[in-house]
Amino acid sequence: MAPSFEQSLPDTDVSTVKQKTFSYENPSRSKFPDGIKTSGQTEPLYDLLKPGTPLTGISQNNFHLPTLAPYLTAIRAELLNGKGFILFKMFPVTAFGLHKSAVAYMGLGTYLGYFVSQNGRGHVLGHVKDVGDDPSKIDKVRIYRTAARQFFHADDSDIVGLLCVARALEGGESDIASSHHVFNTLQREHPDVLRTLCEPIWYFDRKGETSVGQQDWIRTPIFYLETPDPEGKEQPRVYSKWDPYYVRSLTRFSDAGLIPPLSPAQQHAAAVLEETCQRLALHMILEVGDIQFLSNEHVLHARTAYKDSPPPEPRRHLMRLWLATPESEGGWRLPFPDSGHLKRGGIQVNDTRPVAPLDAE
Template sequence: MTLTTGPIGGSAAWIGADMTTRSDWMVALTPAELAEIDDAIAAHRRAGRAMGEITPETFRLPTLAGRLSKVLDDLLEGRGFVLMRGFDLAQRSVEDAAIAYLGIGSHLGGFRSQNARGHLLGHVKDLGLDIQNPKVRYYQTNKELEFHTDSCDVVGLLCLRAAKAGGGSRIVSSVTLHDRMLAETPELWRALFNPMPTDRRGEVPPGMLPWFDIPVFNWHAGKLSTIYSGQYIRSAQMNYPEARRLSATEHAALDRLDALAAELSLEMDFRPGDMQFIHNHQILHSRTDFEDWPEPERRRHLLRLWLSPRTGRDLPPVYAQRYGDITPGNRGGIVVQDTELRFTLEPT
């Protein structure tokens, strides 16, 4: 275990209240770039390609590709998030929207499986499922999500339809959280470098335990990488008596991290067509609870991507418990014994 020796700072250490006065994290797609996207969708359809065949080479974006390269640099080396706006859904089918989203995503990284069923195109939608079921994920409900990270390098969301009320996206810099805890509560800061059992929620790779042990804060190769799901750390304490018991200091550290995340976060409302991308290793994300429309065809629906860029940072070996292979461009995602990789246009 290696601890940081002081505050990290830099462009990745931002505060939500300050970001509300800035607009550099918003990317407005131009008419020329939108025309390129439409041309690429048409070329994909003419070629009769499957969604799994979408790559930067097959989904050509002559000028937008350069802008997406800058977006990727901002994600991996800068503030860690971006919101792309201006993609009009009114004249596009869900399938065309998905093709465009996958095409844009392919310029940022390779697609990774988001659940045990191998979904490479995820659906964030209230399916009316019982959250008490250990195999049900919170994104399949309308409940508030606590701040957490996902099991990949970059997380993307495309808003197809917004909720009637609520459902705001909240993000926070884990670098800022680290620096604030180091300054204010060093004992609690130190506890977050301890490996903590985290529940896999039934998605267990062959030969693995139903939980994995990993620190929240990981200092490696000169960078802080954060992996966190407080809900699943706490559920591992309830569900697996053989998992290591957390100390009172470690519980207090999790509570303080959650409180600071809420205090320092940035909230943004999604409009249909908005695409949000975040760097999972330096951003925690959450969502407010929401009230949905009564009509099924109007209900909140987001498409999700998990991406692995070839230029991703080095990760510490302990991440292999969750990521499997930790080679940049080929890591992250959830794969169990019977996982079959697939793209689907319907949430299941």
């Protein structure tokens, strides 16, 4: 039988042999005339390995913008307390690609608010893209994952951002309307409709994106006021929460007698609200590289139905951010129990962790 390694070196410590084998310091010049020996393959020094920052970990602390930060602070104030929207042009999304675009876009977003999850899967970087879901199944399907028309609505966050990565072949155009202008117009033209919209009789579907023990719906008015300023210096502003898809998808519960169905007055109010928004809307077309930020507190937004280009052209694709701006940092005083929470609003299912996929899933 052939001798073992230990048998061939009976008087030598194996670890010493290995150490000498891998040593590349002070090699023999008789073997390595230039005095340098190739180091060979080694394992890393594990205590020196540091994990990279994931997209979900981007914050102002690690995304420094010393020149741009004061400008973004002013933009944030304009979003919260001014006209409520802004459009950036010529973001180099094509040159950057998806990953670098996501890093830069989310980095900008940290100066406007805190990322909140946009669905039950924890997506803090969302993707508005037709993935083939059936838009007629409104009790299960989120419309942003289809090519169907989106009626005027507000998302479940303080600020929403949309970065255009690819345009549709046809349609997919953007509309926004000031909820204050809409409110004042309804007060003047349809006071009965506005009264219905201000009553807490509206149920919103949660489409199964609920934590254990939560109801499958919430009840709220469409328009209501901020909570009073403790110092009495500011008048409460009108806040709006609306999405007709979430209101009309509840028949499975109303048919079972768990909640009341939409009354004729509510159906009329919903139609008048949509018509008024359309009449007062600002229409725009998002080009590739455009970023639209708007405040859900006082801007309602919509989009037209669209048709994608055939392959190999890319499908319409918008990267979306939902951002929270809590009271402690100048956000609106909302009549919700989480108004002071840093990441208020959004959609959180149990302890689902935040993730930031680079494309639609």
